[in-house]
Amino acid sequence: MDQASRIIIQPPVYGAFKKIINNSGNHVVYNYMLEQDDVYAIDFDNLKDTLSKQKVSALIFCNPHNPTGNVWSYADINQLASILNEKNVMLLCDEIFADLVYTPYRFVSILNLKEDDLSNVIIFNSVSKSFNLPGLVGSYAIIPNEVVRQKITRTI
């Protein structure tokens, strides 16, 4: 039986996401961003359609988004989390560019969601972008849900 998981990424996005999924023996599923006049948006309709047709384990979310520069709003992250929670899909949030957001934009971490909506969330971060230390190989994860945290801790 194929034990591999399907994991969604939202291109155009940081190329390593695809490599990590492939290199770990899992399958990449694409939810391409909508683009009009260089303005990008999450394709929520296609995401819902994808999740209705196939079993997906996780979505990797980039906030702020590399390379489009999108700083996602509370409405965006709330909608994304609720679609994924409904299907029990993990939301893996890369927030590595959080400190590099300037007025009038405002970074909204996924941690601003209600506690109940954070059960399937893992946040990944590092000081490498904030302090210009590329390839630091030092990073951290925030896992709000106790059960998920213990499960991950046991496997590393």
Ligand SMILES: Cc1ncc(COP(=O)(O)O)c(C=O)c1O
């Ligand atoms: C979205 C995103 N996450 C993670 C990384 C990895 O950063 P680093 O190589 O500084 O650890 C990068 C690097 O450009 C990135 O763009």
